[in-house]
Amino acid sequence: MKGSIAKRLGVMFALAVVLITSISAVTLRCSLKRTLVGQMHNELVLRHSVLDPVLSKYDSPEFWSVLLQKLDGLTPSDERVRYWIVVDNPAYSYGGPMPDGRDWSERSDGFDNIKIQGRDRPMVVLLKIIPALGSRPELRFIVGLDSTPFTEILDNFTETLILISAVGMVLVALLGYWIARFGLGPVRRLSRQANSLPPGDSKQRLDTGELPSELQELAVSFNGALARQEAAWCQLEGFNANVAHELRTPLTNLIGQTQVALAHERDTGELQDLLQSNLEELERMGAIVNDMLFLAGAERGQRATELSDVSLYEEALKTVEYLEPSLIGKHLSVSIKGDMRVRIDxxxxxxxxxxxxxxxxRYASPASTITVSLVDAGLQAVVSVSNAGEPIDSEHLQHLFERFYRADEARARSDAHHGLGLSIVRAVASMHGGEVFAKSEDGVNTFGFSLTSEAARRAIDPPEPTRAFAQVTH
Ligand SMILES: Nc1ncnc2c1ncn2[C@@H]1O[C@H](COP(=O)(O)OP(=O)(O)OP(=O)(O)O)[C@@H](O)[C@H]1O
Ligand SMILES: [Mg+2]
Structure with a gap:
């Protein structure tokens, strides 16, 4: 949703005021109307209570004419109050025909409203039947009260309420806008702070100390994002330095050897030896570049695609057989435990x-056994390789899967190992939706990875006991 939060809050406040004042105004108006109608009725009842007993008591026509004069006297000049006596005998009637033109001679007691010509508001009337007495027939005595003053009060009240609501709405909208702008001050300050972060300094963070609690979380998340950026940046910088470092040695060798060779006349045999040695260096450089490309692909989220349904035991056995010659020197043996079928590359x-x-x-104690374990862990196959050897410091253990990381820097470099082996293991695991792990316990170092091949992976059922333990001994 676009637009200013302050404006939106101002409009929302104004709408809230309109709603609240409308409900209050309608309720108050209804209550006032009830009170005013009650007042009019009371006044009519009061006038009846004074006059009805007098009318009921007399019957003679002579006295009646005096009584009717009294009614004339009681009628104010503005005819705010009017009296009618409805009866067939004209000697007893008063006030003329009813102004609304209806027949009132059969009506019973009660309140009513009648419209009077020339007046905007109706007249509220109360009819009472005065029983016949002697020669006087039954009468219908009606007292009418002009409702104009009462309705004027009601109209004024309504107008005032509408005015108060309108002014309130405008004031609240303006105040709401101002309050919201004021309340959002910290957001503006935060964005100014974020804008003023210097581009080259990845260590800079937002100052969260002065922020209100609602913005703390946002600023902390933003700082977290900056920290992750910084970490990624540092990793990239370190990575560049590492690549340059790794390639520098073979390049220096190549240049040095070539310069020495060019310094004197060389026979064909010497030049062939030089080219052979240069080729080895170039092959090492090529291997590093290939490994780097492979790792970059895995980091971009590349997945293993050439999947086939295999027995892990059989595949592990092939790998062990391929490495057999390297076991001989240290009199090592390898045992492979477990098996399962998985769909992997x-x-x-x-x-x-x-x-x-x-x-x-490389790191196993001489004449020890290296164990390859293939464990079915539900949705994953866990492959691990354990060897007896020097314990690894936990400080190193957590970094060993990082590119170019070597616990024993000096020895590893002299061996021309680049520290990429375990990062490739991690890349392969991630390409199969798995993870890596390493532990060093009781003189045994274990490195491993998991593989997930979801629906396609299944344990061999029933497990073949003869395959649970296989040994390649040298
Ligand atoms: N089984 C092990 N026992 C003790 N240390 C190990 C073991 N495996 C790996 N390491 C440590 O982890 C480091 C990183 O291993 P990794 O395989 O990534 O690199 P490398 O073997 O040094 O080089 P590369 O594999 O590229 O030839 C090694 O240098 C070594 O210090
Ligand atoms: Mg290695």
Whole structure:
């Protein structure tokens, strides 16, 4: 929703005032109207209570004419109050025919309204039947009261209420707008603060101390986003430095060797040796670049696509067989436990298990057994490689899956290992919707990853006991 919050709040306040004042005005007007009608009725009842006993008491025509004169005297000149006596005998009647033209001779007691020509407002009347007495027939005595003064009070009241509502609405809308603008001051200050954050300084954060509680959360989230940006930025910077660092050594070697070779006349054999050595360096550089491209793809969210339904045991066995020669030197053996069928990218699985096994071979105590465990964990297959070896510091353990991270920097560099093996394991796991883990307990170091191949993955049913433990011993 676009537009100003202050304006929207101002309009909302105004609408709220219109609603509240309308309900109050209607209620008050109804109540006042009831009171005024009650007052008119009371006045009519009062006049009847004075005159009815007099009319009831007399019957002689002589006396009656005196009585009718009295009624003339009681009628004010503006005819605000009027009297009628409705009866067949003209000697007893008074006030002439009823102004509304209706026949009142059969009416019974009660209030009514009658319209009088020349007056805007009706006259409220009360009819009382005076019983016959002697020669006098039954009479209908009607007292009428002009409702104009009462309705004027009601009209004035209504107009005042409408005026108060209109003024209130405008005032509340303006005040509401002002209050909202004032209340939103911290938001403006926050946005000014955010705008003034310097572009080059990723360490800068919004100051949350002075903010009202409603904005604290927003500012904290914003600071969190800045912190994540900073972390990503630092990672990128570190990554660039690492790539440059890793490529510098082979490049320096290449340049150095080539310069030395060019300094003197070389025979064909020497040049062939040089080219051979340069090729090895170039191959190492190519491998790093390929690994980097692979990791970049996984980070962009690339998923494993060449899936096939395989037995993890059989695939693990192939990887172990491929690495067999490297086990001999340290008199190591490998045992593979468990099995299940999963739908995975076989090539990626080999690559990642080989990385784990290569590390295990490198760091395992001589003449120990490396264990490959294939565990069915419900929706995931968990693959882990354990070897007996030096305990790994927990400080290193949490970083080992990061690119170019090596716990034993000096040794790893001399071995020309780049510290990319475990990050490739992590990339393969994420391409299969899985995760990685590492632990170092009781002299055994375990590195592993999980694979999810959702609907397609299933445990071998029933498990084949002969396959639960297999051993490749050298
Ligand atoms: N089984 C293990 N026992 C002890 N330390 C290990 C083990 N596996 C990995 N590490 C530590 O983790 C670091 C990172 O391993 P990773 O496989 O990513 O890189 P690398 O083996 O050094 O290089 P690369 O795999 O690229 O040749 C290693 O340098 C080592 O310090
Ligand atoms: Mg490795």
């Amino acid at each position: 076989r090539r990626l699985f080999h690559r990642s298990l080989a990385n784990l096994l290569q590390n295990a071979v």
